Amino acid sequence: MEINGVIIEDTYAEAFPSWISEVLITAATRYLAHEAGEHATGFASSLIGSGVEAGIDRYLSPNDTPDGRPGCIILMAHPDKQQLKNQALQRLAECVLTAPTAAIFDGFPDTPEKIPVRLHFYGDGYEYQTQVGNRNVWAIPIMGGEFIVEENIGIVQGIAGGNFLIMGTDQMSTLTAGQAAVEVIDATDGAAASFPSGVTGSGSKVGSRKYKFMKATTNDAFCPTIKEKNPNSLVPDGVKAIFEIIIDGVSMEVVKRAMADGIRAACRTPGVTHISAGNYGGTLGPYKFYLHELLS
Amino acid sequence: MEINGVIIEDTYAEAFPSWISEVLITAATRYLAHEAGEHATGFASSLIGSGVEAGIDRYLSPNDTPDGRPGCIILMAHPDKQQLKNQALQRLAECVLTAPTAAIFDGFPDTPEKIPVRLHFYGDGYEYQTQVGNRNVWAIPIMGGEFIVEENIGIVQGIAGGNFLIMGTDQMSTLTAGQAAVEVIDATDGAAASFPSGVTGSGSKVGSRKYKFMKATTNDAFCPTIKEKNPNSLVPDGVKAIFEIIIDGVSMEVVKRAMADGIRAACRTPGVTHISAGNYGGTLGPYKFYLHELLS
Amino acid sequence: MEINGVIIEDTYAEAFPSWISEVLITAATRYLAHEAGEHATGFASSLIGSGVEAGIDRYLSPNDTPDGRPGCIILMAHPDKQQLKNQALQRLAECVLTAPTAAIFDGFPDTPEKIPVRLHFYGDGYEYQTQVGNRNVWAIPIMGGEFIVEENIGIVQGIAGGNFLIMGTDQMSTLTAGQAAVEVIDATDGAAASFPSGVTGSGSKVGSRKYKFMKATTNDAFCPTIKEKNPNSLVPDGVKAIFEIIIDGVSMEVVKRAMADGIRAACRTPGVTHISAGNYGGTLGPYKFYLHELLS
């Protein structure tokens, strides 16, 4: 299969089930909402190393938020509900409660499953319950005024680990294709790419051949600079750089759409020659996203 | 004391000793270096909740980096050397090793005290030692090419918790003053403001009067909306909003300069009426930065 | 009439008919498309001083562009069709043809009225005609590769000069309200706010009382610092700052929606006390947008 002259390999992305929360952050301006969301989703690339995978899902116009202010929705993913709750609580306390003019609302108001993030204790008794829009919230007196928080945050059973690999003739073309792919994933409601800037050049394999104490090491089969030394190399001839996009999303359908649109965007950049995907023989998870099926 | 009509209260900021690391991140463009630095210092507002305090100290021109590429220096602070090492290792592995085209160098090359961040094991035996500029580095084959890392990161005994409070007649003027202050602190080599966007409206007191299980709660004495209810209120008449800047820095002198310059910048914004500082009777730490002394 | 405690004055915005063009700019990444659009719409605040009013209308996902790359649509407005054509030609030649990886498409493909921007002569005979998506374009060899341009740019009869005034107790709160309003207008398809950052603090009146050679001078009736000196002052008591949003749009309905949504967003910012609008007794133009009607 080819798109725009780029070979789409006949393979699949392996992914796993994950609880997904969505938190709506509003602030006086979009910039301030962005700053809060950016910090709350910093240091959140992978479950093992960061404790959670997180990213900004999308930005909201003042028309579409409970308090009529600009906002963004951040997506956090963890397969374990308790861990997701702990991470959400810590990150909202450290990065949104502290962010100038920010407020917190449930990003999944219609979802029955909720995790509680009890930030109102921070008010030390001065806090009180009220309503903003049609939401039941706490108002907590702080130095800058009042902090508004809706404490029951909806979660859904979604997907983590959707992915694809972009391969090309050189580093910068392949990276640019990755950035174009991330831009279309950013425009997909319910999906986020958790790596810094959404794209990574250091995909991993599970474990290590040489260092037993390492949980994950470089995905050597896909490292172009050692193609000649490595008998297991899967780097196609002529490929000098590979970048990976990893996608978490609220449903199979959303992840499929994000993958398909992202791949099509990547195939528009000159220098891209192949698209593939990461799979690990079922050790990572039960879901399989076949590239040819997604793109037909 | 007054600056530009703003009352400088006769008080001091209480701060404590902390190990400070500086890591120099370079990348193909300044934007890519920024993205890596931003993620590595996300979710890093306070020691208790985030495990480290961190921020971008400054940006470097290609002329001033070992590999001749654009860069930024990130500052991380923790009083415990082992904890600082753990946080540095995790954050560099998750957020810089994964960032497109990024490389890591020691930001304190002339400092004898080093923490090791052994990222080269990630290479699973394919890694090798080489030199870039005059630095001894590891080159690790990754999907995007090679990842360059100098593993011994210098640390110094510096300061955490330098701070001041900006008080004004309304929320947005006081916040704008905070942003102007952060901009001058950003221009101070060796200092960083760790909160999201560098300024917070939710300063804390240690512990809680009402909720015994809380380690920190709202600094109620400085909360304008409860001034009337709170007999211990320290909010001056007419003050409707207070924002705090917290500064970590590599030395007493740097923190003093950042505080003084930041306060002067804040005093330029119409609507600011008072400058104060946070202190806790010595429970936080041994250092005292007297505002009047700093500013004379 | 009041919204969220803010007085909406019983007045109207006076506006005038204008030709409006929309040009779709795509590039390898959204950042590159943004840079091209930003430069092409720089120095474009008002008809008299800049020759055209222009701004970025909205950003497009790769899914929604003819070449599958990220993009933005810029809006340019001038009542005279020939002047609009001249400005469009000059700005596209100087700021988009020169922008790395950029391409130009008609933003109004279904509109019969077109202005030609004959950029293909730049190819000096090496240019050729081709198709991208379903669009007929020229491909012009340039140093960076090929420049793609659809030369017939659609225009419609729209509106220029839609506006409202935000009044508040202090400068920074009122400006923040203006920024929040601009963010919702940015989210309105077919409308743009042409001033730098979309909001201005220096609204004008036509002509001058004192300096005969001036075409426009400060709108003294709305200048808070001279309220006491100026017998014609219309500044309400307690108002210390006024910012104006000026909106150009492709139809009455779009301008109405942008005004209504923008005003509602502005009324969410603490410190805003009044909303008004600019009108000039019919000397500016025939259209009247009554605030109370818009908002009911």
Add this chain to the structure above:
Amino acid sequence: MEINGVIIEDTYAEAFPSWISEVLITAATRYLAHEAGEHATGFASSLIGSGVEAGIDRYLSPNDTPDGRPGCIILMAHPDKQQLKNQALQRLAECVLTAPTAAIFDGFPDTPEKIPVRLHFYGDGYEYQTQVGNRNVWAIPIMGGEFIVEENIGIVQGIAGGNFLIMGTDQMSTLTAGQAAVEVIDATDGAAASFPSGVTGSGSKVGSRKYKFMKATTNDAFCPTIKEKNPNSLVPDGVKAIFEIIIDGVSMEVVKRAMADGIRAACRTPGVTHISAGNYGGTLGPYKFYLHELLS
């Protein structure tokens, strides 16, 4: 000559004398100063098409501005003093007077040659003279408060048209090299790159072979896609993309330094193979910047 494996061709950049103005813009925050500077230097790529060449030279800390607020310095270039004055006046009136919280100061306070930009007439008699820092300024009442402007703007005899060409194996690598070069030029005081994002892929030759009415057309000798068809092609074998950086600066020495540092930064990006420069047999101007001399 080679740098980092990149061939530096034995040629020179041809440049011409130009008057250069520097205007210091301050605002309540760096973002607001940036927005004003960005708009004032938009649509300013080349003398013929835009009437002026302009760009942001550098950003200033609050410590380094007359009013203690964040700022930026914009550079404008035109060989004709009267044209430079006209452009400066129009652009400052349209883009800085209108920008929220912005103020204008002379960026060359110690230079004897000044151009007057009489913005105070905008005050319609309500304006008055005062001092800010040690500068003599006008304060003009506007809707947002007061606009501060120092009206005598210093100019010097500098250089326009300093340039170099970056050639590489593919479009995105070569463009990334251009961006890295621009970042080091941005860090050079007294120099600016006027094209959108500072780098262009559509360099021109003077006139046209085929279309007599065109003042400038594509620099076909350097267009890679027509190398085979064009007997005059100067595109080296293997080069698939060429980007040009054009630099205006306040002195020979500054332009030399910006060129040398920019070329060195470009040579760090993988995929770059050659550096050259544009010259036109003396038809453009009298100054010659020899690459080998600059870089030795």
